[in-house]
Amino acid sequence: MAKKVWEDPQAIQEARQRLEKINWNDDTAQPIITLFQVVDTLVEREIFYYYRRRKSARLMSQALLLCAWIAGIFAVVLPILSPAIEGGPELTAIGPIAVVLAAAFAAGNRLFGGTSGHVRYVSTQLALEALSTKSRIELAEVLAKWEDFGSKQLSRDKGLEVARNYSSKFYSIVGAETEGWGGEVLAEARKLSSDDREKA
Numbered sequence: 001m002a003k004k005v006w007e008d009p010q011a012i013q014e015a016r017q018r019l020e021k022i023n024w025n026d027d028t029a030q031p032i033i034t035l036f037q038v039v040d041t042l043v044e045r046e047i048f049y050y051y052r053r054r055k056s057a058r059l060m061s062q063a064l065l066l067c068a069w070i071a072g073i074f075a076v077v078l079p080i081l082s083p084a085i086e087g088g089p090e091l092t093a094i095g096p097i098a099v100v101l102a103a104a105f106a107a108g109n110r111l112f113g114g115t116s117g118h119v120r121y122v123s124t125q126l127a128l129e130a131l132s133t134k135s136r137i138e139l140a141e142v143l144a145k146w147e148d149f150g151s152k153q154l155s156r157d158k159g160l161e162v163a164r165n166y167s168s169k170f171y172s173i174v175g176a177e178t179e180g181w182g183g184e185v186l187a188e189a190r191k192l193s194s195d196d197r198e199k200a
Helices: 010-020 030-084 094-111 115-144 152-199
Strands: none
Touching: 010 030, 030 094, 030 115, 030 152, 094 115, 115 152
């Protein structure tokens, strides 16, 4: 179980320290198991990180969309009900403000990645969980056949291949998510800037 549930550069330092302590003169499968566990711990930390982010993104998305919905309701309902309400004509002035607020809340949800961020974090978390499960099964298969490969070196090569693929795919998944996040933010920023220029 990972000690922390968020990204932390200290995790890399801890991983390096554990790697330095591996005894490669050990003829058993333990060095490969330890190497795999180092990578697996990093992946587990990242899974917890994305789980935490998906919860915060969902909360932000729900809050912003609810505010946008309420503001939109005010913008539509106030002009209709104002004749029947005491001081109604004055309330109609709130209509345009409510429209602006609704648009601002909706834009904030897009810009800060509320809904899209939640979807992206869920997808990344599930991808990492699938990778973790698949890699653990592959290691178990190698360990089950450890004595059948014919030599210690061949057995290690099989184990190293599993750990190497695990690490490579892990960083590919995280890198793709980060690139997607950056692209979304820049696209929304450009869109908002373009809208402001058109209104001006």
